[in-house]
Amino acid sequence: MTTSVTETHRAAAPKILVLGATGPTGRHIVSQAVNRGYDVTALVRSPEKADLKGAKLVVGDARDEKALRQAIKGRDAVITALGTPASPFREVTLLSTATRALANAMKAEQVSRLIAITGMGAGNSAGHGGFLFDKLIFPLLLRKVYADKNRQEDVIKRSDLDWTIVRPSILNNKPGGNAIRTLTDLNSFHGGSISRVDVATFILDQVTSDAWFGGSPLITS
Template identity: 85%
Template sequence: MSITETHLAAAPKILVLGATGPTGRHIVSQAVSRGYDVTLLVRSPEKAADMNGAKIIAGDARDEKALRQAVKGRDAVISALGTPASPFREVTLLSTATRALVGAMKAERVSRLVAITGMGAGDSAGHGGFLFDKLIFPLLLRKVYADKNRQEAVIKDSGLDWTIVRPSVLNNKPGGKAVRTLTDLSDFNGGSISREDVATFILDQVSGVTWLRGSALITW
């Protein structure tokens, strides 16, 4: 389904990946509250047992066959996939899953993809502030962000109607604050944003076109 058709949908049918993570849970909760038709693809359905109002499909996000089953008939896909800090071991989950997702979306003719990566990916690297850029990133997140960069490259080369969202440092504070969307990062050196506000922004992109085939860093 095209972005134009999605834009016209009163209650979009969405698939959420990474739904049991802390940000994914906010996305699912808000989507259900909005009246969206929500499907989740999760490896451990028991972790999503409390996520009322969503259809749960058991499967691995790296499995294109499972992804095709989950994405069939959807208007859009939200990827909130994440991976723990990995100082020593190579990370491939994000890029591998995204390649499989792109294949599944094309096979099922679903075009709208909204994906969360993070501050530090792509041309947002080096804008996280001293602590993030000089300590956290090189010591804990270098390999994770190498895979986020591969993930972004797969998305940008997909031919889909994509939007990449790069939140600043995530926190669990209540949402409702004004969210800034930045592309010119020349004067930006770190920031934070609540997972709740990230979820709101993500869901607004499902039927929006402002950031179609664009990458936005979002922060308070």
């Protein structure tokens, strides 16, 4: 693996690539990163609809390894906030397919730091969303989405990258600035929520920190 961001870029503003930058959480990530003085690139499919002030836009599909390599070149870290709509009936493959292409592109461009958002319900956080989420929302609307999130996490964990997987609890659009709890022992946790603003803050804090290298914390307010 290459040298981490924390070792070589403590003084310089990090250069980051954001995938899923036009999504509701991705927009907060880009905005906060720009406000921190980061050098931000976003891979987007429709630049005319992006409206990401302060970010350099690279046009392409997140499943296209060639486009990913172009966007990753010269970056210090990659943040993926890719999401996909609820899919009660159709199989979902976007997240795992894009992440597989991303891992290959990062290896080719010698960029090692990856921070990925999946969600509560992935991996060992399944069954900890509370009654409504676990018994109704998850099985009826999100089962196929989370099957792909699990495949996505497997791709990341098998990669030779300095990865952090972040699993937010139920997302809301409330103001940020709340205390963020990071949990790995979920035995007493059942449900919770967190603002997208606070998720963005936590994600960006990981760019220059190795505290959660190889970790998959659930974060909640």
